Amino acid sequence: MNRDFILAVEDLEKEKDISKDLLIEAIEIALISAYKKNYGTSQNVSVNIDRETGDIDVYMRKDVVETVEDDSAQVALDDVISLDPNYKVGDAIEYRVTPKDFGRIAAQTAKQVVLQRIREAEKGVIFDDYVSRQGEIITGTIQRISNETIFVSMGKTEGILAAMEQVKGERYHINSRMKFFIMDVRKNLKGPQIYLSRTHPGLVRRLFELEVPEIQDGVVEIDSLAREAGSRTKMAVFTNDEGVDPVGACVGSKGIRVQAVVDELSGEKIDIINWSDDTQQNISNALSPAKVERVVINEDGKSATAIVPDYQLSLAIGKEGQNVRLAAKLCGWKIDIKSHSQYFPDRTSYEDAEYADDAQNIDADAVYDDGESGVADESADTGDELIAASADEDNAEDELLRDTDESATPESIAGVMAVSET
Numbered sequence: 407m408n409r410d411f412i413l414a415v416e417d418l419e420k421e422k423d424i425s426k427d428l429l430i431e432a433i434e435i436a437l438i439s440a441y442k443k444n445y446g447t448s449q450n451v452s453v454n455i456d457r458e459t460g461d462i463d464v465y466m467r468k469d470v471v472e473t474v475e476d477d478s479a480q481v482a483l484d485d486v487i488s489l490d491p492n493y494k495v496g497d498a499i500e501y502r503v504t505p506k507d508f509g510r511i512a513a514q515t516a517k518q519v520v521l522q523r524i525r526e527a528e529k530g531v532i533f534d535d536y537v538s539r540q541g542e543i544i545t546g547t548i549q550r551i552s553n554e555t556i557f558v559s560m561g562k563t564e565g566i567l568a569a570m571e572q573v574k575g576e577r578y579h580i581n582s583r584m585k586f587f588i589m590d591v592r593k594n595l596k597g598p599q600i601y602l603s604r605t606h607p608g609l610v611r612r613l614f615e616l617e618v619p620e621i622q623d624g625v626v627e628i629d630s631l632a633r634e635a636g637s638r639t640k641m642a643v644f645t646n647d648e649g650v651d652p653v654g655a656c657v658g659s660k661g662i663r664v665q666a667v668v669d670e671l672s673g674e675k676i677d678i679i680n681w682s683d684d685t686q687q688n689i690s691n692a693l694s695p696a697k698v699e700r701v702v703i704n705e706d707g708k709s710a711t712a713i714v715p716d717y718q719l720s721l722a723i724g725k726e727g728q729n730v731r732l733a734a735k736l737c738g739w740k741i742d743i744k745s746h747s748q749y750f751p752d753r754t755s756y757e758d759a760e761y762a763d764d765a766q767n768i769d770a771d772a773v774y775d776d777g778e779s780g781v782a783d784e785s786a787d788t789g790d791e792l793i794a795a796s797a798d799e800d801n802a803e804d805e806l807l808r809d810t811d812e813s814a815t816p817e818s819i820a821g822v823m824a825v826s827e828t
Contacts, residue, residue, distance in 0.1 A: 412460040424527045430455050432523030436515070437464065443515045450479050451503075463502060470497045532563050533598035537591040543612040546602070547583050558586060558602060571603040573636040576672050585670055587612065605635035613670055614641070617663045620655040629681040632735035636674060640692065640732045642681035653678050677732075685710070689741060692733035696722035699746060709740040711749070719745040 415433075419426045434453040441451050441464060450467040468481040470493055486493045493499070546558035546565055554569035556578055565586065572578070586602040587609040593599070603609065611628055620626040626645045633639040643652040656678050657664045664676055679691040686701040689710050700713040712730075714722045722743050723730050734741045 409460060412458070418524075422524060422528055423531055424524065426457070428527055429524070430457060432520055432527070435523065436517070436519035437462070439519050440515050452500075465500045466503045467498055467500050470495055470499060528562075529593075529597040533591065533593050536563070536588065536598060536600050540588050540591050541608060543585050543587050543609060543616075544602075545583060545585050548578055548580055550580065551578065558584075560600070563598065563600060565600040565602040567602045567604065571601070571605050573604045573672065573674075575636050576604065585609070585613070605633075607631045607633040607639075610639050610641065610667065610671070610676070613667045614656060614663075617666050618656055618658075620645075620650060620652075625650055626652045626655050630736050630738075632732045634728060634732065636672070638675045638677070638728060638732060639671075640677045640679065640736045642679050642688070642692070642736055644681040653680055679736075685737070685739070689733065689737050689739060692736045693722050693729065693741070693743075696729065698722070707740070708738075709742065711742045711744055713744050713746060713749045716745045716747050719743065 415426055415429050418424070418429055434455055437453045438451055441453075452465050452467065454463045454465070455461070468479055470483055470486055471480045472483055472495055474480045474482050481499060483493065483495055486499055489499075544560055544565075546560045548556055549559040549564065550557045554572075556567040556572065558565040558567055565588075567578075567586065571589065578584075584604070586604060587606045588600060589603040589606055589608075590601040591598060592601070610633055611631055614628065615621050618626065621628065625647055626643055629642045629644055631639065631641045641656070643656055645652040645655075655663075664678065668674060668676060677694060679694050682688045682691060685703060689701050689712060690698040693712055693714075696714055696718045698712050698714055702711040702713070704710065712722065721729070724732075730741055730743055
C-alpha cells in the first residue's frame with residue numbers, strides 16, 4: 407500500500423509538474439492538521455514520510471520536567487529515567503504515536519490541505535514559468551469576451567487582453583488563434599495574472615525574430631522601433647557584416663518575410679530602414695519614403711530641421727503627421743519639417759517634380775559641404791550666385807554671336823558655337 411502511495415505521488419509530479427518533495431511536504435503538513443483535528447493539538451507533533459518506501463511515522467515531542475503541568479507537552483523525569491538514565495530536566499524526548507485510524511473528519515481535513523497545497527504549488531509553477539517569459543510572444547486561443555476584456559487560453563492558465571491593449575479596428579472572435587505579447591505577470595490571491603498585448607512594439611520585434619533567421623543569429627540587429635498599432639510601424643536595422651543587407655534580410659525574397667509579419671498584424675504597414683551612426687543620415691532615412699535635401703542639427707535642444715523639396719512636404723509629414731511623428735520616436739529627436747521654399751524663401755522654388763530634383767542637386771551638391779556638418783559651408787557659392795553665373799554664361803554666348811558678321815554662314819556660326827562651348 408505504501409508503495410502504491412509513492413507511485414501515486416510520482417504520477418502527480420508528472421501531471422502537475424510539481425516536485426515530489428513538495429508534494430510529500432504538503433502531505434506531511436496535512437497529516438499534522440489531521441492529528442490536531444483528532445487529538446486537539448499539533449504544537450509538538452511532527453510527521454516523517456520516507457521518500458522511497460512511503461512509510462509514515464508520527465512523533466510527539468515532550469519536554470522533560472520535574473513536575474508535569476501539561477500532559478500533552480511535558481513528561482516527568484522519573485518516567486523517562488527508566489528508559490535512559492542520562493535524561494535530565496530540560497531535555498526533550500520524542501514518542502512514536504502513529505495513529506491507526508484518524509477517522510473520517512481527520513481524513514477529510516488531510517485531503518483538503520493536500521489539495522490546497524497542490525493548487526498553491528501549481529500557481530507558483532505557472533507564475534515562475536510565465537514571469538521568465540515576460541517580453542516574449544505566445545500563441546493563444548480566444549476563450550471568452552467579457553465587456554471589452556478578452557480572456558485568452560494559453561494551456562495551463564488564462565491571459566488577459568485589456569481593451570487598451572487591443573488594436574483599434576482589429577476583430578477578435580471566439581476560438582480564433584492569435585499571437586500575443588506577454589506584457590506583465592502579477593501574482594494575486596486568485597493566482598498569477600498574465601497581461602497580454604497586441605499593441606506593444608515588442609510584438610513586432612518578436613515577430614521579426616521568428617521570421618528572420620539573421621536576427622535570431624544576431625547577424626542583423628533591430629536598433630529601434632516605433633509603432634502606432636493598427637496603422638504603421640517604422641523599424642531601424644543594422645549589421646556589422648558587410649556581406650549582409652539588413653533591410654533585404656528583413657524583407658525577404660519577394661517580401662515573404664515582412665509579409666508574414668504584416669499578415670499577423672492584420673495588414674499594418676511596416677517601414678524598414680537602415681540605421682546609421684550619423685544622426686543626419688539616420689533622420690533622413692527615418693523620414694522615408696520622403697526624400698530629404700538636408701538635415702540641420704541643433705545639439706543643444708536635441709532637435710533637427712529636415713528640408714525637403716516642396717512637392718515632398720506632405721509625404722514627409724504624413725497623414726495627420728504620422729510619418730514625422732514615427733520618425734521622431736524612432737530616432738529620439740524632435741524633428742521639424744520645412745519645404746525648400748519655406749527654408750530658402752529668396753531662392754527659386756520649383757513646383758514641378760522634375761525641376762525639384764534639379765533644385766535638390768544644386769542645394770545639396772553645390773551649395774553645401776559634404777554633409778558632415780549641419781551648417782552650410784561659407785566658402786561655397788550661394789544658390790543666387792550659381793544662377794547669376796549661369797546667366798552670365800548665356801549672355802556672353804549671345805554677345806559673341808551678335809559680334810559675328812551678319813553674312814556669316816551656318817557653318818561659321820556653328821564654329822563660333824563650338825569655340826564658345828569649349
